[in-house]
Amino acid sequence: MTIKYEPPETYRGIEIQNFQTRDRIEGRVKPQIDLVMGLGNIAELFRYCSDVSKPPEARLLAAAMLEAIFGQAANDRRVRPEIDLELVKACSAGLEQESSWRSPTSYGCLCDQQIGDGPEPEMRPVELTKEQLESTYPVRSSR
Amino acid sequence: MQPRIGLIRGFSARDNRIPILFNRINAVAKRGRPKGSKNTPRLHLTSQVIDDADGKKPTAAERHRALKWQVAVYVHGGMDVVGIAAVMGMTIEKLRVLFAWELQHGWALVHAEELRRLDAQSAEGKTAATKLALATGGAERPAENPEADAAKARHDNVIELALKLMHGGKK
Numbered sequence: 001m002t003i004k005y006e007p008p009e010t011y012r013g014i015e016i017q018n019f020q021t022r023d024r025i026e027g028r029v030k031p032q033i034d035l036v037m038g039l040g041n042i043a044e045l046f047r048y049c050s051d052v053s054k055p056p057e058a059r060l061l062a063a064a065m066l067e068a069i070f071g072q073a074a075n076d077r078r079v080r081p082e083i084d085l086e087l088v089k090a091c092s093a094g095l096e097q098e099s100s101w102r103s104p105t106s107y108g109c110l111c112d113q114q115i116g117d118g119p120e121p122e123m124r125p126v127e128l129t130k131e132q133l134e135s136t137y138p139v140r141s142s143r
Numbered sequence: 144m145q146p147r148i149g150l151i152r153g154f155s156a157r158d159n160r161i162p163i164l165f166n167r168i169n170a171v172a173k174r175g176r177p178k179g180s181k182n183t184p185r186l187h188l189t190s191q192v193i194d195d196a197d198g199k200k201p202t203a204a205e206r207h208r209a210l211k212w213q214v215a216v217y218v219h220g221g222m223d224v225v226g227i228a229a230v231m232g233m234t235i236e237k238l239r240v241l242f243a244w245e246l247q248h249g250w251a252l253v254h255a256e257e258l259r260r261l262d263a264q265s266a267e268g269k270t271a272a273t274k275l276a277l278a279t280g281g282a283e284r285p286a287e288n289p290e291a292d293a294a295k296a297r298h299d300n301v302i303e304l305a306l307k308l309m310h311g312g313k314k
Contacts, residue, residue, distance in 0.1 A: 013306040013309075013310075014306070014309065037302055040294075040298055040301075060309060061305060061309065064304075064305035064306070064308045064309045065301055065302065065305040067305070067308055068300075068301045068302075068304035068305040068308060069301055071304060071308075072297070072300060072301060072304060
């Protein structure tokens with residue numbers, strides 16, 4: 001039995017990544033996007049962005065929001081909030097759908113690791129892993 | 144010694160003692176108005192003639208002031224930023240930059256103007272205006288928290304910017 005993945009869709013302006021089941025999209029990804037959109041605290045956003053157990057769409061949104069907060073302060077000529085943009089970018093690197101660093105076995109980046117007793121990346125079902133591997137790294141025919 | 148031009152009173156450039164200059168001046172006088180579209184008097188249609196009291200076109204500042212008042216009226220009417228931007232034909236960002244004050248205090252601006260008019264009429268002796276002014280004397284803006292509104296607007300702006308960043312600068 002193979003799990004059919006849903007075609008990419010957009011939720012509140014954010015593209016939902018492929019190779020996910022409908023249950024996960026509805027039950028996990030969309031509520032998490034709603035949650036991040038409600039966050040306004042810089043520390044909370046950064047914590048969310050660096051949490052490897054969270055869906056990559058929501059983590060990317062948290063990183064973009066941090067960048068936007070910084071940009072807004074710069075535009076308004078206010079004191080910049082204490083955000084290390086490089087660290088934020090490092091936390092959200094490789095999470096994009098098009099990224100070749102996207103992990104085939106978990107929902108996240110290949111570099112995402114469990115640190116100590118911290119949260120661990122959520123694993124992708126084996127069928128989807130196989131499909132994504134074939135899609136991301138197509139087998140080249142030898143001459 | 145020859146007199147120097149411009150130093151002695153009564154010296155004329157048409158003086159025939161300077162034949163080259165004299166010929167040039169004559170040539171210009173003969174030619175008349177210079178050619179070209181910018182030198183041709185323009186005719187205006189009746190519809191194009193400005194019928195203002197001053198007979199002048201409004202300046203850029205006057206036009207901008209009128210737009211500011213328009214935005215304040217819309218805010219007073221309870222329209223949201225998206226609706227106002229659509230009516231004014233500009234982007235939300237531009238609206239927020241150009242009319243920030245009106246978006247924030249539009250209600251107060253229009254309300255103050257209304258009270259001023261009411262007061263003027265009341266001073267003229269119109270009883271109805273006086274009664275209305277007395278009735279609305281203690282009226283306050285309905286359920287509003289400016290700080291919460293500003294924070295919400297800032298948060299919406301952050302989300303808008305974040306989505307733009309996620310889409311590579313495009314909406």
